[in-house]
Amino acid sequence: MSQWLLGAAVLAVCLVPCAAVCFYAGPLSGLAALQVAGGLTTSILILLAEAFRRQPFIDLAVVFAALMVVGGIVFARILERDL
């Protein structure tokens, strides 16, 4: 197992606590956990693209990084009002 795959596996495990915070903490804490999980997923996609030498994975990482920022802003604006 290369360092790329090992790093992707470690970060994939780290997604589980972030999901737990999203489910069990409040909405604002869940949004923070969602942002962290988005960063971890972007890293995972980059690492998998390098490990498998597959170009589409790095395209996914670029799109995911952009959408994560936009999604975080949209979620924050929605959470600004009481749900």
Next chain:
Amino acid sequence: MTWRSAASVVLVCLGVGLGAVATLGVVVMRDWQDRVHYAGVAALGVVLVGLAVLVRESFSIIGDKALVTAVLMLVGSPIANHVILRSGRIRTLGDWRRNVDDQIEAQ
């Protein structure tokens, strides 16, 4: 092992380590404002992983896209975190301005 491979291994280890620290911070911290700080740490981890790919592959297609991803995270993550903190402040206090605390204490 070339210097490129060694540098990429170091950068990957640092990036994955920052991702793990960010996860630990989100789980351990109790306040939502403290948790938002760790989103920036995770974004810095993405930047280091992207730099690792760039160092290993140089300016190829995959290296360029890794660089674009790193720049996106470097620019976009602070903006998103600022908006989250501002919206959370509006949600909890009703207004984002600094003197709201003083007004609440005065009331």
